[in-house]
Structures are given as structure tokens and as C-alpha cells.
Amino acid sequence: MTADTRLDVALIHYPVLNRINEIIASAVTNLDLHDIARAGRTFGVGTYWVVTPDAQQQELAGQIVDHWTTGYGGSVNPDRANALSLVRICDDLDEVIAAMHESNGRQPMVIATSADRQGNSITCGNVQRELAQGTPVLLIFGTAWGLAPEVMQSVDATLPPINGPGDFNHLSVRSAASIFLDRLSGNREDVEKHVNWKE
Amino acid sequence: MTADTRLDVALIHYPVLNRINEIIASAVTNLDLHDIARAGRTFGVGTYWVVTPDAQQQELAGQIVDHWTTGYGGSVNPDRANALSLVRICDDLDEVIAAMHESNGRQPMVIATSADRQGNSITCGNVQRELAQGTPVLLIFGTAWGLAPEVMQSVDATLPPINGPGDFNHLSVRSAASIFLDRLSGNREDVEKHVNWKE
Numbered sequence: 001m002t003a004d005t006r007l008d009v010a011l012i013h014y015p016v017l018n019r020i021n022e023i024i025a026s027a028v029t030n031l032d033l034h035d036i037a038r039a040g041r042t043f044g045v046g047t048y049w050v051v052t053p054d055a056q057q058q059e060l061a062g063q064i065v066d067h068w069t070t071g072y073g074g075s076v077n078p079d080r081a082n083a084l085s086l087v088r089i090c091d092d093l094d095e096v097i098a099a100m101h102e103s104n105g106r107q108p109m110v111i112a113t114s115a116d117r118q119g120n121s122i123t124c125g126n127v128q129r130e131l132a133q134g135t136p137v138l139l140i141f142g143t144a145w146g147l148a149p150e151v152m153q154s155v156d157a158t159l160p161p162i163n164g165p166g167d168f169n170h171l172s173v174r175s176a177a178s179i180f181l182d183r184l185s186g187n188r189e190d191v192e193k194h195v196n197w198k199e
Numbered sequence: 200m201t202a203d204t205r206l207d208v209a210l211i212h213y214p215v216l217n218r219i220n221e222i223i224a225s226a227v228t229n230l231d232l233h234d235i236a237r238a239g240r241t242f243g244v245g246t247y248w249v250v251t252p253d254a255q256q257q258e259l260a261g262q263i264v265d266h267w268t269t270g271y272g273g274s275v276n277p278d279r280a281n282a283l284s285l286v287r288i289c290d291d292l293d294e295v296i297a298a299m300h301e302s303n304g305r306q307p308m309v310i311a312t313s314a315d316r317q318g319n320s321i322t323c324g325n326v327q328r329e330l331a332q333g334t335p336v337l338l339i340f341g342t343a344w345g346l347a348p349e350v351m352q353s354v355d356a357t358l359p360p361i362n363g364p365g366d367f368n369h370l371s372v373r374s375a376a377s378i379f380l381d382r383l384s385g386n387r388e389d390v391e392k393h394v395n396w397k398e
Contacts, residue, residue, distance in 0.1 A: 019276075031230050035371045042370055043363035077218075079369040164242035164384050170278040171241055171377065172234045178374035179381045185363050 006104065006136040007184065009045050009177060010096050011036060013052035015148035025054055026144040028061045034068075035174040036141075037083040043181035048086040049096045049138075061089050093151065096138060104136040110155045112140050112147055113176060115169050118158040124183045127159070131184070139180065141173050205303065205335040206383070208239055208376060209248035209295050212256065214347035224253055225343040227260045233267075234373040235340075236282040242380035247285040248295045248337075260288050292350065295337060303335040309354045311339050311346055312375060314368050317357040323382045326358070330383070338379065340372050 011032060014025035033050065040048045050061050065087045067073045074081030090096055093110075100108040109130055112118065131137055140147065140155065152158065161169050162179055171179070210231060213224035227249065239247045249260050264286045266272045273280030289295055292309075299307040308329055311317065330336055339346065339354065351357065360368050361378055370378070 031371075031373075035374055038370050039374050041367045042361065042365075044365060079367070082367060083369065162241065162381065164380075166241075166243060168240045168278070168281060170282065171237050172230075172373070174230075174371070174373055175234055175238050175377035178370065178377050181363075182361065182378045182381065 006108075006131055006134065007045055008047045008049060008096070008100060008108070008136070008138045009036060009040055009181070010049035010051050010093065010138055010140045011173065011177075012093065012140055012142050012147055012151065013050075013057065014054070014092075015150060016142045017145040017148055019145055021145070023148050024144060025052065025057075028052060028057045028064075029143075030064055032143065032174060033061065033064055033084065033087060034080070036177045037086050038080075039174075039178040039181050040086050041083040043185045045086060045181065047088050047100075050087055050089045051091070051093060051096065052089070053091050058089050058091075061087075065089070093140065093154075100136055100138055106136060108136040108138040109157070110138045110140065112142075112152055112155040112158045113180060114142070114146055114152065114158060115161050115171070115176075116146075117160055118152055120155075120157050121160050122157040124159065124180070126157075127184055128186055139177075139184075141177050143173055205307075205330055205333065206244055207246045207248060207295070207299055207307070207335070207337045208235065208244050208380070209250050209292065209337060209339045210235060210372065210376075211292065211339055211341050211346055211350065212249075212251035213253070213291075214349060215341045216344040216347055218344055220344070222347050223343060224251065224256075227251060227256045227263075228342075229263055231342065231373060232260065232263055232283065232286060233279070235376045236285050237279075238373075238377040238380050239285050240282040242384045244285060244380065246287050246299075249286055249288045250290070250292060250295065251288070252290050257288050257290075260286075264288070292339070292353075299335055299337055305335060307335040307337040308356070309337045309339065311341075311351055311354040311357045312379060313341070313345055313351065313357060314360050314370070314375075315345075316359055317351055319354075319356050320359050321356040323358065323379070325356075326383055327385055338376075338383075340376050342372055 015023045018024045068084040069081045214222045217223045267283040268280045
């Protein structure tokens with residue numbers, strides 16, 4: 001990992017939606033920390049921001065990260081320590097953006113993901129070109145039933161939903177983050193586009 | 200989902216390796232069931248085989264699947280019922296291959312994935328072409344520290360490890376399965392290859 005890494009990921013626990021479109025704060029989960037940290041480390045993410053305003057949830061997340069970095073977990077599994085060391089816990093998206101601005105010397109481009117198509121949509125190719133031109137990029141993911149409208153409306157752009165051949169697109173946030181990071185890495189010379197193996 | 204779907208996924212809990220390369224049976228985990236079922240449903244997988252010879256582990260997996268398909272979980276979250284209905288629990292890989300042979304009228308091509316490069320390596324493009332030609336394909340993933348050598352040696356081919364810009368490739372099996380299914384779907388017209396945004 002180099003100091004000039006420009007792609008960060010944020011996992012938002014507030015404000016997000018519940019099943020009936022109310023705004024809630026979701027709980028931090030152990031495997032969201034691990035899986036997205038491991039994918040982030042694989043694909044060259046700079047910082048994996050875990051965003052929750054709840055002090056007890058922040059403490060819980062911190063304990064998990066500490067166990068796997070400076071604690072016993074990290075001593076028996078250095079690869080996990082390497083991955084989890086990407087995590088920074090913070091209060092809200094504004095704090096993330098301010099920290100990225102400070103470390104990169106410029107405002108990051110904030111890009112939301114969603115299982116539903118949103119306005120201001122861009123492609124992974126667009127994001128790759130922004131990164132190649134030196135734009136710091138923050139990719140944000142919602143927990144629970146997705147990012148609240150106020151977050152969606154505040155971002156610079158959105159990535160389209162991940163769809164397969166059908167209309168089912170209820171991926172876990174762990175899967176969605178992994179897939180977008182893989183797509184943005186562009187490291188897939190062997191994949192054929194649009195081979196129609198589904199009838 | 201149509202009856203002619205030819206791509207299946209199997210998650211192997213035995214025989215797999217532990218941290219010190221001993222052959223073990225790993226435990227079924229709740230989120231492996233959910234995340235890979237959700238990715239499987241998104242990307243058009245026919246059956247998600249959960250492979251363990253342990254009767255108690257089979258019972259546990261069956262209880263989880265039942266809760267989310269015919270039970271209370273499925274009634275409040277039909278999308279989850281849709282995904283988890285892909286799961287079939289079985290004893291070993293031979294049983295999976297025999298069932299695929301029977302339902303497809305021909306032997307499936309069995310392809311292993313691994314975090315280490317193996318012999319007999321093929322590309323995602325190769326697999327896409329096999330699928331387009333009507334070859335039933337079984338994609339197998341190992342839990343714990345990966346598939347045992349006896350499994351690796353028995354398969355028809357292997358897919359290369361998922362790598363990013365560095366040498367860290369310790370993805371969760373949930374992330375790896377999601378990424379390979381996305382790559383095989385080929386549904387990514389907007390991704391630019393080899394945009395060098397990492398310095």
C-alpha cells in the first residue's frame with residue numbers, strides 16, 4: 001500500500017433505511033468489518049471507514065478491530081491484521097470527507113452505491129478514469145435497506161445496481177463492495193462481455 | 200430462473216485445510232449460506248450446494264434454510280426466501296456431480312477456485328464459452344484455508360486467484376464467490392481494463 005492511494009470505502013450505519021423505509025441506525029456486524037476490509041486490502045483501498053454515530057457501536061467495532069490488529073487475533077493471523085488495519089471508525093460522512101480532503105489536499109468525489117437505480121449515475125469506467133487522473137474517490141455503501149435519501153442526494157454520483165440476468169438484486173453489502181472493488185480494479189483481461197449463456 | 204440453468208456452485212466443508220495444512224471438516228456458517236445464495240440468485244445460479252458429511256452440520260444448515268424459506272424468516276422477507284431456496288445440502292462432491300449429471304443429462308465440468316495458483320488453470324472467458332456451448336458447470340469453493348489437495352487434483356480445471364494491485368489475496372469465500380459470479384455474468388460493459396490508477 002502506498003501513501004498516494006486515493007480510493008476509500010465507507011460503510012454507513014446511519015442514516016440508513018429499514019424494511020419500511022424509516023431512517024434508522026443499524027448495528028455494526030463483525031463480518032462486514034472483516035469481509036470488506038479483506039476485499040479493500042486486496043484491491044488497494046486506502047481506508048475503510050466504518051461510520052456510526054453511536055458510541056457503544058463505535059466501541060464494539062473498535063474492540064473487534066483491536067483484537068484482529070494489535071490483539072491476539074492479529075498475532076495468530078497476520079493477514080487478518082493487515083486487512084483490519086484499514087479500518088477507521090468515525091461519526092458521520094462529513095468527518096470522512098473532511099479527513100480525505102485533508103490527506104489528499106483536495107475534496108474527494110463521493111460516489112454512492114444502491115440496489116435501485118438513482119439519478120446522477122456514472123459507470124465504473126468513469127470512476128476508473130477519475131482515479132487515473134488523480135481524483136480521490138470515496139465509495140459509500142449503506143447497511144440495512146440502504147442509504148437514506150438525504151445521503152443519496154448529497155453525493156456527487158451513483159453507481160448503477162449490480163444486476164445479473166434476472167431482476168433479483170438483493171446482494172449483501174459484503175458482496176456488493178467486493179464486486180465493485182473488483183470491477184474498479186479492472187484486473188480481468190480474461191472476461192468476455194455479454195456471452196449469452198443464460199437462455 | 201429457468202430449468203435449463205447450467206451453472207451450479209458448491210461450498211465444500213470437507214475435505215478442506217486448516218491453518219497448518221491438515222485436512223479438516225469446517226463448520227457451516229450462517230452468512231456463507233445467505234451471502235452466496237443471494238449472489239447465486241442474482242447471477243442465475245441453478246443450485247447452491249452446501250457440502251458437509253456431518254449429520255449435525257447438515258441439520259443446522261437445514262434449519263437455517265427452512266427458517267428463511269418455509270419458515271417465519273421467509274414470510275417476512277420473500278427475497279431472502281427466493282435466494283435461500285437455491286440451497287441443497289449434501290454429503291460430498293460425488294453426490295453433487297451425480298445429481299448434476301442426472302439433471303443435465305451429461306457430466307458437469309468441475310472447476311475449483313483457490314487463493315493460490317493451481318495447475319490446469321483456465322480463464323473466466325473459457326468458462327463463459329463452455330456455458331454458452333451448453334456445458335453444465337460446477338464451480339466449487341473451499342471453506343477454512345481452502346480445498347484439500349485431493350479435491351484440487353480431482354477437478355477438471357481451476358480458476359486463477361483473484362488479485363488486486365498488491366500480493367494480498369485473502370478474500371472471504373463470500374467475496375470470492377460473488378466476484379467470480381459477477382465476472383462470469385460478463386455484465387459489465389462499462390468497466391475499462393487495466394486503467395492504471397494505482398501507482
